[in-house]
Amino acid sequence: MSIPDPKSGQSRATIFIHRPDISRLVEKYAFVGLLIAAAIFFSFFTPTAETFPSQANIRTLITGNIVVAIVALAALIPLVCEEFDLSVGAIAGLSSIFVADYLSGGGSIGVACVIGIGLGLVIGGLNAFLITVVGVNSVITTLGTSIIIAGIISQKTGGRAISGGIPRELIQFGTGTVYGLPTLAIALILAGMATWYLLEHTPFGRQLYAYGSNRSAAVLVGIRTKFVLSTSFVLAGMLAGAAGILQVARAGGADPRVGDSFTLPALAAAFLSAAVLQPGRYNVAGTIVAIYFLATLNSGLNLAGAPPYINYYVNGAALIVGVALAVAFSRRK
Amino acid sequence: MTQAILRLTENTAAVSDAAILRATGISKAFGATQALDLVDFSLQRGSIHALLGGNGAGKSTLIKVFAGVQHADSGQLDLAGRTLDARLVRPANVHQLGMRFVHQQNATFPSLSIIENMALGSGFITGRTGQIDWKRQRARTVSLLEHYGIAANPDDRISDISPAKKKMVEIARALQDIDGAGDAVLVLDEPTASLPTTEVDLLLDALRSYAAAGQAIIYVTHRLEEVFAIADAATVLRNGRHVATLDPRRITPDHLIEHMMGKAVSLARKPEPRPTGQTLLALDRYQVKNLQPVSLHVMEGEVVGIAGLIGSGRTRFLKGLFGGFSAVSGTMHIRGQSITLNGISDAVRAGIAYVPEDRVADALFGKLSIADNSAISGFGRFWNGWRLRKFAELAEMSRLIDEFLIKAAGPDAAITSLSGGNQQKVVLARWMRLKPSLLLLDEPTQGVDVGARAEIYHLIDRAVAAGSAAIVVSSDFEELVSHCDRVVIMRNGALIGEVIGDQVTVENLNMMANA
Numbered sequence A: 001m002s003i004p005d006p007k008s009g010q011s012r013a014t015i016f017i018h019r020p021d022i023s024r025l026v027e028k029y030a031f032v033g034l035l036i037a038a039a040i041f042f043s044f045f046t047p048t049a050e051t052f053p054s055q056a057n058i059r060t061l062i063t064g065n066i067v068v069a070i071v072a073l074a075a076l077i078p079l080v081c082e083e084f085d086l087s088v089g090a091i092a093g094l095s096s097i098f099v100a101d102y103l104s105g106g107g108s109i110g111v112a113c114v115i116g117i118g119l120g121l122v123i124g125g126l127n128a129f130l131i132t133v134v135g136v137n138s139v140i141t142t143l144g145t146s147i148i149i150a151g152i153i154s155q156k157t158g159g160r161a162i163s164g165g166i167p168r169e170l171i172q173f174g175t176g177t178v179y180g181l182p183t184l185a186i187a188l189i190l191a192g193m194a195t196w197y198l199l200e201h202t203p204f205g206r207q208l209y210a211y212g213s214n215r216s217a218a219v220l221v222g223i224r225t226k227f228v229l230s231t232s233f234v235l236a237g238m239l240a241g242a243a244g245i246l247q248v249a250r251a252g253g254a255d256p257r258v259g260d261s262f263t264l265p266a267l268a269a270a271f272l273s274a275a276v277l278q279p280g281r282y283n284v285a286g287t288i289v290a291i292y293f294l295a296t297l298n299s300g301l302n303l304a305g306a307p308p309y310i311n312y313y314v315n316g317a318a319l320i321v322g323v324a325l326a327v328a329f330s331r332r333k
Numbered sequence B: 001m002t003q004a005i006l007r008l009t010e011n012t013a014a015v016s017d018a019a020i021l022r023a024t025g026i027s028k029a030f031g032a033t034q035a036l037d038l039v040d041f042s043l044q045r046g047s048i049h050a051l052l053g054g055n056g057a058g059k060s061t062l063i064k065v066f067a068g069v070q071h072a073d074s075g076q077l078d079l080a081g082r083t084l085d086a087r088l089v090r091p092a093n094v095h096q097l098g099m100r101f102v103h104q105q106n107a108t109f110p111s112l113s114i115i116e117n118m119a120l121g122s123g124f125i126t127g128r129t130g131q132i133d134w135k136r137q138r139a140r141t142v143s144l145l146e147h148y149g150i151a152a153n154p155d156d157r158i159s160d161i162s163p164a165k166k167k168m169v170e171i172a173r174a175l176q177d178i179d180g181a182g183d184a185v186l187v188l189d190e191p192t193a194s195l196p197t198t199e200v201d202l203l204l205d206a207l208r209s210y211a212a213a214g215q216a217i218i219y220v221t222h223r224l225e226e227v228f229a230i231a232d233a234a235t236v237l238r239n240g241r242h243v244a245t246l247d248p249r250r251i252t253p254d255h256l257i258e259h260m261m262g263k264a265v266s267l268a269r270k271p272e273p274r275p276t277g278q279t280l281l282a283l284d285r286y287q288v289k290n291l292q293p294v295s296l297h298v299m300e301g302e303v304v305g306i307a308g309l310i311g312s313g314r315t316r317f318l319k320g321l322f323g324g325f326s327a328v329s330g331t332m333h334i335r336g337q338s339i340t341l342n343g344i345s346d347a348v349r350a351g352i353a354y355v356p357e358d359r360v361a362d363a364l365f366g367k368l369s370i371a372d373n374s375a376i377s378g379f380g381r382f383w384n385g386w387r388l389r390k391f392a393e394l395a396e397m398s399r400l401i402d403e404f405l406i407k408a409a410g411p412d413a414a415i416t417s418l419s420g421g422n423q424q425k426v427v428l429a430r431w432m433r434l435k436p437s438l439l440l441l442d443e444p445t446q447g448v449d450v451g452a453r454a455e456i457y458h459l460i461d462r463a464v465a466a467g468s469a470a471i472v473v474s475s476d477f478e479e480l481v482s483h484c485d486r487v488v489i490m491r492n493g494a495l496i497g498e499v500i501g502d503q504v505t506v507e508n509l510n511m512m513a514n515a
Helices: A011-015 A024-046 A053-063 A066-080 A088-104 A110-135 A138-157 A166-176 A183-201 A203-212 A217-220 A225-251 A259-275 A286-304 A309-332 B002-014 B059-069 B091-096 B114-122 B134-146 B164-175 B198-212 B224-230 B251-259 B312-320 B346-347 B372-375 B390-403 B419-434 B450-463 B477-483 B505-512
Strands: B019-030 B031-043 B049-051 B074-079 B082-084 B101-103 B185-189 B218-221 B233-240 B243-245 B279-288 B292-299 B305-308 B327-334 B335-339 B352-355 B438-442 B467-474 B486-491 B494-500
Touching: A024 A259, A024 A286, A053 A066, A053 A183, A053 A286, A066 A088, A066 A183, A066 A203, A066 A225, A066 A259, A066 A286, A066 B031, A088 A138, A088 A225, A088 A259, A110 A138, A110 A225, A138 A259, A138 B372, A166 A183, A166 A203, A183 A203, A183 A286, A203 A217, A203 A225, A203 B372, A217 A225, A217 B185, A225 A259, A259 A286, A259 A309, A286 A309, A286 B292, A286 B467, A309 B251, B019 B218, B031 B059, B031 B218, B031 B233, B049 B198, B049 B224, B059 B074, B059 B101, B059 B185, B059 B218, B091 B101, B101 B164, B114 B134, B114 B164, B134 B164, B134 B419, B164 B185, B164 B198, B198 B218, B198 B224, B218 B224, B218 B494, B224 B251, B224 B505, B233 B251, B243 B251, B251 B505, B279 B312, B279 B467, B292 B467, B292 B494, B305 B312, B305 B450, B305 B477, B305 B505, B312 B352, B312 B438, B312 B467, B312 B477, B372 B390, B372 B419, B390 B419, B390 B494, B419 B450, B438 B450, B450 B467, B450 B477, B477 B505, B486 B505
Parallel strands: B031 B243, B049 B218, B049 B233, B101 B185, B185 B218, B305 B467, B305 B486, B352 B438, B438 B467
Antiparallel strands: B019 B031, B019 B074, B074 B082, B233 B243, B279 B292, B279 B327, B327 B335, B486 B494
């Protein structure tokens, strides 16, 4: 890269011009390409050529992964600080159970939303307290709270799914369409835009990235680091809680195991985002691309008749590859 | 290993020379810089030989040549009766011949016992099945503690013993596989740098007794009083040359400093006297935790230096003024307004800026761009209430790149793509764009080349001329002399004096900081 002479008048013009060379383009769009390649492959691969590109499957693929995509956005916020929140899946599950339970007892949707998001706020707040005030490592803290949540869910449900009695309006919201677009997709777009706005367009977001890059320097430029980190966990909890409400809307009830099934793909996607679109930087669009990349892979493999355990291989490998790529990109920078 | 050492002992016994180490004609150049120029050095058995010189004198290069980590361009080492070519020496060679190093940084494991710390230096003694033979390990540690006069229990954790004893454990650990005191060269690099005064005396006493038992010691230090307290000889390097080898018992401190600094020092450029305004910073018996109360007034338009050695409290004091440590007592006023610092964000709000000593660890956001690195100190007018105006921000950052003479591809370039000096200018721009009242600069030119160094001081001068003030900490006293209006001296956590006007000379600063 040439260095413009700071004294010459020319430099101003060149400063805003990015010269994307091939390797940088490949880095940025590799995963988008992989997503498209996977979709094309399963559309023409004989065992899945009929089922995969069908309208029904595409719709299931999209709507079926919206909740987990929002859970991944929740995991993304503390991850920008390089702190891990393993409890986002559990929080979404807890929220869905209590929301469904309340609604099936005849409760109002408004109060149910307060319950769902409020639970996320409480757990997120507890995580934040343990991590920033008590000083427990974030992995341990959120692993611990997620296990406790699993206990609460088990105690509450006895392992049985809650179904029936969910208000029709909510189910309609969860399964309906607006101008042909699933209503839930609009919810994901809104959640994605809100997170993107927070991370990229507010001083708070910049402070999160600064914290993630160098904690000590963040303290020394006057960032209130404990506040910033706490807020990231609280926001993650609230977003995961909101995802739990959407899960009830989509499924018309709540399954006690659903939270667990979110955890791995959500974290894998959040990690992979550092290898998508903005290499070396965890980001919203990358997270969503990664979620749908994993979903396409899993859906295609299932349709091709692969046994269900293959999905574990895919998600686990994606988690490791995501972290490895993130490390590789940040090291090279 | 033991056998090799024994054989060497026989060899050396045959040589009727008391010198265990003799270096002849050592030269080493790094590019155009001649770090060592035909340096001679000779160390007698049972003596403590101080190695002195200012920054860049060549002390550490010489030590690295001794260690075999740095290959000399020419020269010869005679070590324990063997002649080695200084161009080819490897660390394993000199280690086998009894060269041992204890570095300035603490290299003990605080949460482990003395036994474990000793064993981690030389390998655990194991039994037949590979298990640690704790009984023999303990016996060996007990005898080492006894031999090196360390009054401690082998089971004590390192974190529970005093700093001087820690250093002695490090020395014992380094020397534990040497059979006789006369068979090794012990190199101590600034061993007292992190010790409180009372502990220094304990360590010096111990070193004296080791030397009396025949141990040869090379003692690298900045603290001249220690040279006079324990050294049998002192070799002074300056600009890579051997200036003199002196007997500390026959010379005065002034004499020694003169040798260290040379005559050229007094020629250091004095800054033009700057017009000063009203009092900007007023500290009245302001006491940062763990330091002494400090009273200090700094005027608008003034650059005040703090001269002190490592461990004098200079860095802690500066960080304390930035709210990094709480104040125990006293008051701080900025432009007449009383300031209470409960944290760093209070200091930033009060218009204080701080450039830390360790740029990579404490100042840079390595993953972020130049723009992000400089905007992070405050988004101010880029934040219009609901979003950051990125274009305004980038435009401002492009302007800063010009204004602060930063050589960069653009505001979006990664901070890590810049040289050290340009990174430091980004750190300065980060604060100076906020027009702070008070700049606190800790080693602002560390790891920065000469050209960028001048530019950095030019930027500081410009900010000060616009009505702020700066406090500069530097180990490089020449730098303080040429850029500060006055210099206060810090020692043992207290301001012990001040030099102003013509009195600001490297000799005076050295005298007071070391006294």
